Structures are given as structure tokens and as C-alpha cells.
Amino acid sequence: MPEVAPFSAIRYDLPRVGGDLSKVLAPPYDVLDESDKKALLARSDHNIVAIDLPHVPPKSAGPAEAYERAARTMQDWIRDGTLVRDPAPALYVYHQRFEHDGKPYTRRMFIARLRLQPFSEGSILPHERTFGGPKEDRLALMKATQCNLSAIFGLYCDPHDEIGSLFAATAAKRADAAGTLDGVESRLWVVADRAVVQPVVGAMANRKVYIADGHHRYGTALMYRDWLCEQHGGTLPDDHSANYVMFVLASMDDPGCLILPYYRVLEHIDADALAVAWSPGVTWIGKKTPSPSQGEGWGEGRGADVVLWDGRSGKEIPLKFTDRAKLATLEPNECPAWHKLDYAYLHRYLIDKLLTRKLGTAPNVHYVKSLDDAKQTARQCDGVALLVNATPMAHLRSVAESGGLMPQKSTYFHPKLATGLTINPLE
Numbered sequence: 426m427p428e429v430a431p432f433s434a435i436r437y438d439l440p441r442v443g444g445d446l447s448k449v450l451a452p453p454y455d456v457l458d459e460s461d462k463k464a465l466l467a468r469s470d471h472n473i474v475a476i477d478l479p480h481v482p483p484k485s486a487g488p489a490e491a492y493e494r495a496a497r498t499m500q501d502w503i504r505d506g507t508l509v510r511d512p513a514p515a516l517y518v519y520h521q522r523f524e525h526d527g528k529p530y531t532r533r534m535f536i537a538r539l540r541l542q543p544f545s546e547g548s549i550l551p552h553e554r555t556f557g558g559p560k561e562d563r564l565a566l567m568k569a570t571q572c573n574l575s576a577i578f579g580l581y582c583d584p585h586d587e588i589g590s591l592f593a594a595t596a597a598k599r600a601d602a603a604g605t606l607d608g609v610e611s612r613l614w615v616v617a618d619r620a621v622v623q624p625v626v627g628a629m630a631n632r633k634v635y636i637a638d639g640h641h642r643y644g645t646a647l648m649y650r651d652w653l654c655e656q657h658g659g660t661l662p663d664d665h666s667a668n669y670v671m672f673v674l675a676s677m678d679d680p681g682c683l684i685l686p687y688y689r690v691l692e693h694i695d696a697d698a699l700a701v702a703w704s705p706g707v708t709w710i711g712k713k714t715p716s717p718s719q720g721e722g723w724g725e726g727r728g729a730d731v732v733l734w735d736g737r738s739g740k741e742i743p744l745k746f747t748d749r750a751k752l753a754t755l756e757p758n759e760c761p762a763w764h765k766l767d768y769a770y771l772h773r774y775l776i777d778k779l780l781t782r783k784l785g786t787a788p789n790v791h792y793v794k795s796l797d798d799a800k801q802t803a804r805q806c807d808g809v810a811l812l813v814n815a816t817p818m819a820h821l822r823s824v825a826e827s828g829g830l831m832p833q834k835s836t837y838f839h840p841k842l843a844t845g846l847t848i849n850p851l852e
Contacts, residue, residue, distance in 0.1 A: 428540035429629040431514035434847035446604025450845040473845035486561040492569035518614040532681030538669035550825040563645040573671040573849035577639030583676035646670035671849035687837040688799035689811040690791040696735035702783040707744040734810040736803030760827035768835040
């Protein structure tokens with residue numbers, strides 16, 4: 426089962442950054458572009474993005490000097506006291522306070538190291554496929570800095586809030602560090618007290634961890650450990666830091682752990698033509714009705730599995746999936762839980778089979794997080810936004826436990842974690 430461990434994090438020295446982390450935090454590297462990086466560095470030339478995103482575009486391998494420059498920057502910040510290492514191993518309670526659809530939420534989490542295991546052992550479980558480019562980039566950065574700069578986001582089952590109750594007294598105190606990024610307040614507490622740490626470690630030992638975000642980072646950590654083993658003659662000491670990787674861990678039962686829809690946009694097609702192409706697998710369920718909030722799922726309020734939004738006219742066509750059994754025929758080796766996924770039906774049957782057969786070639790698909798951006802993208806590319814429902818947490822769990830892998834971007838966890846709260850040294 427998962428082995429959770431405390432660690433001595435490298436963190437920003439609060440007085441050196443004005444007592445507030447707001448100017449030095451950054452979103453995850455893989456959602457940023459060059460303009461985002463410049464904007465973050467304009468807030469502070471000590472923003473973590475200077476190290477965590479040494480090469481743009483993200484998820485693509487850059488030249489060696491980019492990673493060497495990131496490592497030099499980090500060492501400079503350690504030497505001048507901008508970054509300091511905590512004196513004792515600790516767990517780090519991490520809360521995010523935010524609003525969604527006008528409702529306040531707090532997502533309660535903690536940061537720890539997890540011992541690396543192959544997915545085949547069944548204790549740490551992925552839920553989506555990964556690709557090579559992002560791993561090459563992250564591996565080069567890890568080799569240069571000898572650190573985990575940004576955490577993997579993991580989930581665990583805790584219906585009775587056992588872990589949360591162990592941290593309750595800590596979270597009632599004033600936070601040791603805080604900062605606000607994109608309207609989301611992050612608060613951090615350092616927990617070095619063994620009377621708290623050991624019960625948490627013990628309570629986590631019988632729980633599986635499901636990777637929510639950071640599949641590439643996990644794969645990269647495995648690659649880094651294996652590379653380092655080769656450098657040390659084939660083995661590492663059992664307690665070597667490279668046998669672990671930094672995780673942010675949240676209960677999937679926490680009301681603040683939201684999964685939102687991840688929309689798709691298809692280029693150069695109109696909604697009517699798309700509905701016709703998909704007619705063997707869908708049915709139109711009625712006229713336009715008022716849509717629910719994004720957090721509830723665009724189509725759920727009208728019984729739709731997907732709503733087609735036409736970029737030319739703004740016309741909406743709510744559709745119901747009518748032949749879900751088709752997935753078992755198309756992908757007999759996938760698990761039954763996978764066959765129930767809306768995103769699997771959408772991609773494997775409606776897009777990959779029916780639409781590709783109609784067009785004679787695979788369509789270009791854009792992946793968009795917000796409803797407004799999905800509509801804007803559909804207008805710009807003369808296409809159709811596919812307004813899908815969010816993947817339920819229970820579906821993620823059942824697919825992961827069955828060994829299945831969802832289509833890419835089947836989940837959008839909101840909000841994104843902040844980078845810059847803790848750094849995990851691997852030397």
C-alpha cells in the first residue's frame with residue numbers, strides 16, 4: 426500500500442517576499458505560455474515560474490542550457506536566502522479557498538512524499554494516458570535541479586474524514602504561509618509534530634492513491650529514480666529521496682474536491698451536419714431549455730449527454746447517447762467501467778468511428794476548460810463546441826481500480842494547485 430512520508434521542504438523565506446506568497450506562486454507549468462510566464466515574472470523576478478518553466482512551450486523538451494539556467498537560478502536563490510530548507514521533516518497542510526458558481530469552497534489537502542511504486546502494484550493508480558514529450562522536459566529539469574518543483578495531485582478515499590480530523594487542530598491555527606493566485610487563496614501549515622505525523626502516515630497506509638493530475642510527473646519520477654540508480658551502480662539506499670515523489674493529497678469525499686467538464690471543439694463543421702454524422706449513436710432530445718450551471722454539467726439539466734453548440738449560429742442541439750453497448754464491441758479489452766464513460770463514447774465511437782468515417786480523416790479536436798472559451802473557439806474555427814458533462818468522481822475511481830485509462834483530458838479538477846509552496850529536494 427502507499428507509503429506516505431514527511432520531508433524537509435525547500436520554501437520561500439516569507440520576509441524576503443514581503444510576508445505574502447502571492448507574487449511568487451504560479452499555476453502548474455503545463456497550463457502556461459510565454460505571455461503567462463512574462464506576466465508572472467513581472468509580478469516578481471523571484472516567481473517560481475523562472476525555475477519551473479525554463480522552456481516554452483511547456484511539455485516540449487528544450488535545450489540543455491535552459492535547464493542549466495533554471496538550476497543556477499535555484500542555487501542563487503538558496504545562497505541569497507530567498508529559498509530556505511525546513512530544519513525538520515514535516516507534512517504540510519494545504520487549503521485552497523475559492524468560489525465556484527457563487528458558492529464558497531475550501532479544498533483541504535496535505536503535501537507529503539510518497540514512495541514510488543509501479544502502477545502494476547495497484548496502490549498508486551493512474552486514470553489517463555501519458556505521452557513522451559512532457560516526460561523528457563520534466564526529466565531534464567529534475568536532473569538539473571535535483572528537485573520535485575511541482576507536486577502531483579493525488580486522491581484518496583476518506584468518507585469519514587479520518588485524515589481531516591487528524592489535521593483539524595493544525596488548520597484551526599494561523600497559517601504559516603499564505604498567498605492568493607487567480608482569486609484562489611492558498612494557505613499552508615507546517616506539521617512537524619510526530620504526534621500528528623505518525624497517525625496520518627498510519628492512516629494513509631491502507632488507502633489507495635488515485636492520480637488526479639500529474640501523470641507525466643509520476644512517470645518522470647520513476648525515470649529519474651532509475652537513471653539515478655544507474656549512476657550509483659544499480660541500486661539506491663532504501664531511504665534515498667529519489668525513491669519518493671512529492672504529492673498533494675486530497676480526499677475524494679471532500680466537498681471542495683470539484684471535477685468540472687472538459688469541453689471539446691471540432692473544427693470546420695456545423696452542428697446539424699455533426700448530428701447527422703452521429704445519428705447511429707445519438708438522438709436529439711428536444712428543444713432548447715435553460716442550461717444549468719457549469720458545475721452541475723451543461724447537459725444534465727435537460728437529460729443530455731452532450732450539447733452541440735454551433736459556432737456559426739449559436740444554435741444548440743442536446744443529444745442523448747443511445748448505443749453505449751457499442752463500446753464493448755469496439756474495445757472489448759477495456760474494463761466495464763471504461764465502457765460507461767461519456768468521454769470514451771464520445772471519442773471512440775462518435776468521433777473516431779462515425780465522424781472520421783464521414784469526413785474521411787480524423788478531425789482536429791481542441792480541449793477547452795471554460796464554457797466561454799469553448800464557444801469562442803468554436804466561433805474562431807467555424808466549428809462546434811461539444812458541451813459535455815463532468816466525469817463523476819465515482820467513475821474515476823472505478824476506472825482506475827479496474828486498470829483502465831480514460832481518454833486524455835476527461836477530468837478537470839478545479840482549481841489548479843499552486844506551484845511554489847513547497848519544493849522536494851532529491852539529493
